[in-house]
Amino acid sequence: MDILHRVGAKASPETVYTALTTLDGLADWWTEDVKGSADEGGVVAFRFAQGGFDMKVLETRPAEAVVWEVVDGPEEWIGTHIRFDLKQEDGFTIVLFRHEGWREEVEFMSHCSTKWATFLMSLKRLAETGTGEPAPRDVQVSNWH
Amino acid sequence: MDILHRVGAKASPETVYTALTTLDGLADWWTEDVKGSADEGGVVAFRFAQGGFDMKVLETRPAEAVVWEVVDGPEEWIGTHIRFDLKQEDGFTIVLFRHEGWREEVEFMSHCSTKWATFLMSLKRLAETGTGEPAPRDVQVSNWH
Numbered sequence: 001m002d003i004l005h006r007v008g009a010k011a012s013p014e015t016v017y018t019a020l021t022t023l024d025g026l027a028d029w030w031t032e033d034v035k036g037s038a039d040e041g042g043v044v045a046f047r048f049a050q051g052g053f054d055m056k057v058l059e060t061r062p063a064e065a066v067v068w069e070v071v072d073g074p075e076e077w078i079g080t081h082i083r084f085d086l087k088q089e090d091g092f093t094i095v096l097f098r099h100e101g102w103r104e105e106v107e108f109m110s111h112c113s114t115k116w117a118t119f120l121m122s123l124k125r126l127a128e129t130g131t132g133e134p135a136p137r138d139v140q141v142s143n144w145h
Numbered sequence: 146m147d148i149l150h151r152v153g154a155k156a157s158p159e160t161v162y163t164a165l166t167t168l169d170g171l172a173d174w175w176t177e178d179v180k181g182s183a184d185e186g187g188v189v190a191f192r193f194a195q196g197g198f199d200m201k202v203l204e205t206r207p208a209e210a211v212v213w214e215v216v217d218g219p220e221e222w223i224g225t226h227i228r229f230d231l232k233q234e235d236g237f238t239i240v241l242f243r244h245e246g247w248r249e250e251v252e253f254m255s256h257c258s259t260k261w262a263t264f265l266m267s268l269k270r271l272a273e274t275g276t277g278e279p280a281p282r283d284v285q286v287s288n289w290h
Contacts, residue, residue, distance in 0.1 A: 004148075005262075006255035008287025090288040096255060110151035110241060117150075117262030121286065141266065142153025143235040 003099040003113045007120045008092035011127035013063035016093045019126055020066045020084055021057075029123040029132035043071065048135045050145060053077060076108055093127070095120065114141045148244040148258045152265045153237035156272035158208035161238045164271055165211045165229055166202075174268040174277035188216065193280045195290060198222060221253055238272070240265065259286045 009016055019025035026034045026044065033047035040060045046053045053073035058081070060066050066084045070077040080101040087094050097120055102109050118139040126132030133139060154161055164170035171179045171189065178192040185205045191198045198218035203226070205211050211229045215222040225246040232239050242265055247254050263284040271277030278284060 001146075002250070003258070004250065004255040005259040006252060006287060006289070007259055008289070092288045094287060096252065098255075105147070105149065107151060107241065110149040110243075113148070113258065114150040114152055114262050114265065117259050118266070120259065121263070121284070124286070139266070141269070142151060142239060143237045144151070144153070 001102040001105055001109070003097075003102070003109065003116055005097040005113075005117055005120050006094065007097070007124045008089065008094045009124040009127035010091060011093055013086050013088060013093045015127050016086055016095060016123070017063045017066070019123055021060050025126075027134060029126040029134050030119055031135040031138075033135070044068075055082065074108070076102065076104075076106060095123065111142065111144050146247040146250055146254070148242075148247070148254065148261055150242040150258075150262055150265050151239065152242070152269045153234065153239045154269040154272035155236060156238055158231050158233060158238045160272050161231055161240060161268070162208045162211070164268055166205050170271075172279060174271040174279050175264055176280040176283075178280070189213075200227065219253070221247065221249075221251060240268065256287065256289050 019029055021038050023034050023038055026038060031046050031048055034044060036042060036044040038044050038057060040057050042057050044055045054071050055068035056071045058067040058069050064086055068082045070080050080099060083098040085096040099116060118141060122132040122134060164174055166183050168179050168183055171183060176191050176193055179189060181187060181189040183189050183202060185202050187202050189200045199216050200213035201216045203212040203214050209231055213227045215225050225244060228243040230241040244261060263286060267277040267279060
């Protein structure tokens with residue numbers, strides 16, 4: 001069971017790729033509290049008020065793909081993979097997003113699906129305007145934040 | 146394969162239920178071009194610049210659940226079901242959303258997942274503030290709109 005999303009930013013693939021593969025870029029759309037190494041083989045620690053995730057960077061292909069494995073965080077996330085595949089279409093950089101390998105369709109998966117959408121819209125805004133909405137300034141979707 | 150989302154609105158279950166089961170309510174968060182009957186057994190025609198969907202209303206349980214079956218629209222949608230389950234938690238009305246029965250994980254499914262998230266955020270805003278972002282004033286997520 002996977003969470004899927006598709007967003008398109010009026011920006012170059014290089015701009016989107018940089019936002020996915022540098023600590024400064026990740027801090028500008030997902031969470032300001034990010035540490036570690038975003039290079040292939042590195043581990044990135046993302047922290048939020050409610051906890052966080054450690055991601056091992058499995059693959060980085062410039063302007064094409066970024067793949068992470070969740071190595072620490074909520075039990076439901078551990079072992080799952082997160083993929084960002086990039087392509088160009090109609091002057092947009094399309095991000096095909098996939099959070100794959102969920103073991104059960106739990107309510108938390110529904111929450112994460114909606115939160116991913118708002119964070120991917122934050123990535124789109126960052127790429128297009130230079131300003132995203134990372135935590136702790138992220139869009140609140142419910143009582144679970 | 147299902148699209149899942151979870152949003153919570155600081156509003157009563159009745160307010161959210163009305164937005165899901167009346168033409169005026171649906172016009173205020175999904176698309177302004179909506180016709181038909183939103184009562185159980187009715188068919189609602191939702192139209193957008195790019196096309197639209199006809200939904201048969203399979204079930205309406207006040208302040209608890211609304212279920213539609215897609216009877217016309219894009220081929221990938223026909224026969225799929227859309228469920229809104231409502232519950233109260235921490236002063237929020239939680240909407241557990243499910244668009245179920247996709248036959249393949251196509252790119253259009255990823256697009257629809259992101260669009261559903263932005264429309265559910267529109268439903269949340271409508272319930273909380275009285276103003277949503279229905280088509281044609283909806284949030285653009287990519288070149289596919």
